[in-house]
Amino acid sequence: MTELSDEQQRDFEAAAFRRLVAHLRERNDVQNIDLMNLAGFCRNCLSNWYREAANADGVDLSKDQSREIVYGMPYAEWQALNQTEASDAKKAEFEARRPKDH
DSSP: OOOOOOHHHHHHHHHHHHHHHHHHHHHHSOOOOHHHHHSSSOOHHHHHHHHHHHHHHHOOOOOHHHHHHHHHHHHHEEEEEOOOOOHHHHHHHHHHHOOOOO
């Protein structure tokens, strides 16, 4: 295996993050509850992790700002354009699998 420098690893991780965010923006048909039920995280989780990393580095980033970075628009706008009502079955699955921090 090729040994990566810390800088290379950071750059590759950043590129993978950008690709993930772009993919999630393109797949606005996939609801957050679907992501949560399948993978245990969603766009909001990703934005929270981004904000936590910024805050840990001394950058004061708000929840709204970090969500706009992930969603590509204000969260309320994304919800109005893309969010649909979850079925009772999806809600029940979420409650059964809900991560401790949600």
